[in-house]
Amino acid sequence: MTSQAGSGAIPGDVVVPDELSNNVFITNIAKLLDPVYNWSRRNSVWPMVFGLACCAIEMICTASSRYDLARFGMEVFRATPRQSDLMIVSGTVTKKMVPTIVRLYNQMPEPRYVLSMGACASGGGPFKEGYNVVDGIDKFIPVDVYVPGCPPTPQALINGLIALQEKIDQQSIATVPWYRKNDPTAEMVPVPVLGPDLVDLRQVDIIKAEAAKAAEAKAAAEAQAAEQAAEPAS
Ligand code: SF4
Numbered sequence: 272m273t274s275q276a277g278s279g280a281i282p283g284d285v286v287v288p289d290e291l292s293n294n295v296f297i298t299n300i301a302k303l304l305d306p307v308y309n310w311s312r313r314n315s316v317w318p319m320v321f322g323l324a325c326c327a328i329e330m331i332c333t334a335s336s337r338y339d340l341a342r343f344g345m346e347v348f349r350a351t352p353r354q355s356d357l358m359i360v361s362g363t364v365t366k367k368m369v370p371t372i373v374r375l376y377n378q379m380p381e382p383r384y385v386l387s388m389g390a391c392a393s394g395g396g397p398f399k400e401g402y403n404v405v406d407g408i409d410k411f412i413p414v415d416v417y418v419p420g421c422p423p424t425p426q427a428l429i430n431g432l433i434a435l436q437e438k439i440d441q442q443s444i445a446t447v448p449w450y451r452k453n454d455p456t457a458e459m460v461p462v463p464v465l466g467p468d469l470v471d472l473r474q475v476d477i478i479k480a481e482a483a484k485a486a487e488a489k490a491a492a493e494a495q496a497a498e499q500a501a502e503p504a505s
Pocket residue numbers: 324325326327361362363388389390391392396397420421422423
């Protein structure tokens with residue numbers, strides 16, 4: 272594209288009239304805004320001060336001067352979910368902690384992200400079969416990035432943070448859930464109830480159906496046993 276007054280025009284070039292040559296024309300708002308919107312968010316992701324077990328020690332190391340998280344704009348760990356963009360679930364997720372984790376997640380404003388750090392947070396790790404451990408925090412809250420390892424090194428966590436930045440780069444202001452009404456992904460997660468076991472309130476219908484099925488099977492077995500007991504011995 273050359274201006275009318277420009278001398279270096281080549282054949283086939285679109286000639287811009289002189290009166291328009293000092294203007295900027297925007298043909299797609301989202302394409303123009305997305306890089307600025309994402310650049311500003313990707314370079315100021317503030318993690319929450321929040322750790323659960325041994326993986327948290329590696330997360331704390333990552334925040335030391337040696338690894339210089341300030342390069343990514345992530346050195347400001349916040350002591351409140353209301354000022355945090357990122358929850359790093361670092362450590363073993365026990366059933367006792369799940370209601371608290373979900374409550375903290377709900378208290379974070381959008382846009383918010385979750386990074387699952389280590390084998391325990393992602394799938395239960397060495398405690399997967401434990402009576403008091405859940406096999407993955409993603410059963411309760413949506414996870415954006417998984418970092419493998421037991422524990423992951425600071426370098427692995429930084430790699431996960433870079434992966435999160437790459438994910439943010441792919442988002443568009445036109446489609447992100449927090450600006451859309453009635454988007455189920457932006458809704459609050461019901462806080463699970465901790466009693467004799469952990470109850471996810473989103474599973475109540477399934478739990479009721481399974482309990483009814485079990486009660487029916489038990490009643491049928493009892494009736495059969497009673498019939499057999501009533502039969503005269505031959
Ligand atoms: S993944 Fe390994 S290091 Fe991390 S909390 Fe579990 S047992 Fe500890």
